[in-house]
Amino acid sequence: MNNNEFWDDIYKSKKNDAVSWYVDRLDVSLKLIQENCPKKENSIIDIGSGRSTLVDDLHALGYQNLTLLDISEEAINQTLQRLEKLKISVSKIFGDISSITIQENLYDVWHDRAVFHFLTEINQRKKYIQNLKRSLKKDGVAIIATFGPNGPDSCSGLKTIKYNEQSLQAELGDDFQVLGSMIDYHQTPFETYQEFMYCWLKINSV
Numbered sequence: 001m002n003n004n005e006f007w008d009d010i011y012k013s014k015k016n017d018a019v020s021w022y023v024d025r026l027d028v029s030l031k032l033i034q035e036n037c038p039k040k041e042n043s044i045i046d047i048g049s050g051r052s053t054l055v056d057d058l059h060a061l062g063y064q065n066l067t068l069l070d071i072s073e074e075a076i077n078q079t080l081q082r083l084e085k086l087k088i089s090v091s092k093i094f095g096d097i098s099s100i101t102i103q104e105n106l107y108d109v110w111h112d113r114a115v116f117h118f119l120t121e122i123n124q125r126k127k128y129i130q131n132l133k134r135s136l137k138k139d140g141v142a143i144i145a146t147f148g149p150n151g152p153d154s155c156s157g158l159k160t161i162k163y164n165e166q167s168l169q170a171e172l173g174d175d176f177q178v179l180g181s182m183i184d185y186h187q188t189p190f191e192t193y194q195e196f197m198y199c200w201l202k203i204n205s206v
């Protein structure tokens with residue numbers, strides 16, 4: 001099964017609160033986006049947006065320039081149907097962030113909650129980082145949330161890599177400077193906790 005079919009199957013067969021990463025509001029992400037990107041006209045891309053309500057909440061806060069990207073067409077279509085009812089319009093990109101090439105110099109914020117940690121092969125991570133460097137504006141901020149050092153070793157049966165601030169910085173390379181990081185304990189719908197590490201970074205100016 002291809003990776004996109006794997007994720008499509010999950011979104012076709014499982015309700016919102018039947019997946020471990022579900023939360024009704026991405027409070028940590030919203031706080032970090034507002035702190036790092038106060039300008040409402042700035043452009044934000046949500047990598048591996050799934051069915052999360054991040055864009056709904058960002059729109060309610062006044063952000064207008066929003067893009068969803070996901071490997072699963074099903075996830076994006078379900079989200080677009082929800083947004084249509086709310087009369088919220090966003091841009092969308094279907095694709096695997098570890099193989100497609102996205103446009104240059106387009107985004108002020110790159111947000112990723114729970115995608116980078118699935119990239120277990122070096123070539124996948126290389127391509128992800130190329131896309132990040134390519135599409136983030138020079139003053140932009142990347143907010144990346146992965147499983148933390150005490151987080152799970154897998155999710156939905158897929159292996160994951162756990163990061164702390166130092167190992168994520170090392171993976172992304174010297175072109176990035178860490179602005180901050182924090183640990184968040186995500187309560188899953190199954191009354192268990194998962195440790196996430198949020199790290200926010202900017203591109204080093206030469």
Ligand SMILES: C[S@@+](CC[C@H](N)C(=O)[O-])C[C@H]1O[C@@H](n2cnc3c(N)ncnc32)[C@H](O)[C@@H]1O
Nearest residue numbers: 007021048049050052070071072096097113114
């Ligand atoms: C664990 S879910 C997190 C969804 C959302 N970010 C959230 O926090 O609710 C991971 C999401 O990333 C998507 N995804 C997984 N691998 C991907 C890849 N290589 N490129 C783009 N999206 C990917 C999946 O389809 C899924 O929607």
